Amino acid sequence: MELAWITLGLAALPAMFGLVNLWLLPRLRAPRAAQEGLVSILIPARDEAANIEACLRAALASRGVAVEVVVMDDASRDGTGEIVARLAEADPRIRLLQAPPLPPDWTGKVHACARLAEAARGTHLLFIDADVRLDPEAAAALLAHADARCIAMLSGVPRQLIGSLGEALTVPAINLLLLGYLPAVGRAFTRRADLAAACGQLILCDRAAYEAVGGHGAVRHVLHDGLALARRFRAEGHRTEVVDGAPLATCRMYGGFAESWAGFVKNAREGMATPMGLPVWTVLLSGAHLWPWALLPAPPAIAAILLMLALRAAITWRAREPWWTVPLHPLTVLVALAIQWAALGRWLLGRPAGWKGRAYPATKAA
Structure with a gap:
């Protein structure tokens, strides 16, 4: 019975954080007036032929602020560049760039983002992934919120489209961890760098602040670029904030369990999967979400x-x-922990992280 009370205490912690965070998380509204300035929508793309056209058409439908759309074709092998070039012929707001060779000590997406920022003409930089579909009001709403509150970097988790059991067992962990375990859910009034958060699928940066902190070049070796960039901004004295991304964009990250597993293992090395942190996270998550089932009734x-x-x-x-993902919740937490331990094991064995045909050395875990 004593252990059952412990599990209740461990469950009460995320429940309390979740209640507060759901109240704190800002939901942006479309501004009434058109916003001044130019937003550069920047899209790194490697082998994204299945996604890039829909991504570009959604970005071009932005209203309430002037936009340009710049795509970095990062040595795609599937015709991504040809699709972008065809669309660029019909709309001068699109520019297609070819990524230069990947330098040592850089990861592919981070390098592409850095080069995109150099080529951008906008006062604000909106980084999105090729599998993201922006709402027409998203760019204007993000810009208005950032300007009104003097926030240098805004991010949100897009609405995650889940089309398979494998995705249902992995993707919902993103919002569970963000809303259930991060104090104040990354709001700007939490100035500490270790309380920063961001989702690399949707990031708006003030260009001047981005350049002042060194941009993606300052986090060139990471795979989880959103989190590292948010911490960099805060460490340099700039305000960052997480907002409700579900009304702003949609995203289908992966196409099934194997792809989801590989993607989350890649990012876990720079999150929870550290020798010091993961044992603590295992107790927190298993104690609240898994142990109670073994202690029934x-x-x-x-x-x-x-x-x-x-x-x-x-x-x-x-x-x-x-909604059908909710009953799978205990399995989702179990899979999330398995992913973290698999990532830590790969790091301890010195195995490189791989993604889209590239391998990156195992970096030191914190």
Whole structure:
């Protein structure tokens, strides 16, 4: 019974954070007046033939602010560049660039983003992935919020489109960890760099601040560029903030379990999967979300399960994720922990992280 009470306490922590964070997370509204300036929508693209046209058409539909769209074709092998070139012929707002050879100590996406920023003409830089579909009001809403609150970097998690069981067992962990375990959910009033957060799928940067902190060149070796960039901004004294990204964009990150596993293992090395941090995270997550099931029918265990399912349902509603993923919640947490331990194991063995035909050396975990 004592262990059941411990699990209830561990479940109460994310429930409390989640309640506060769901209230704190800003939901942006489209500005009433057109915004001044130019937003450069910057898209690194490597083998994105299946995504790039829909991504570009959504970006070009932006309203409320002037935009340009710049695509960096990063040595694609599937005709991505040809698709962009065809669309650029019909719309002068599109520019296609070819990525130079990848220098040592850089990761591919970070290098492409750095070169995109150099080529951009805008006062603000909106970095998105090729699998992101912007809402027409997104760029203007992000710019208005950033200008009104003097925020140098804004980010949000787009609404995640989940089309398979494998994705349902992996993708919802993003919002669970952000809303359930990050104090104040990355709001700008939390100035500490270790409380910064960002999602690399959707990031708006003030150009002057971006250049002042060294841009992507300052985080050239990372794979989780959003988080590293947000921490860099805060370390240099700039304000960053996370907003509700579900109304701003949609994204289907992966196409199934194998792709999801590989993608999350790649990023985990720079998040939870550290020798010091992961044991703590394992106790926090398994104690709140997994242990109570083994302690049934103890009343505290029942209460812990109800708390966690209520938290997951609330996050699912706010993130606009499919309701059918909620009953899978314990398995989602179990898979999330397995991913973290697999990533840590790869790092300890010195195995490189691979993505889209490239391999990166195992960097030192914090």
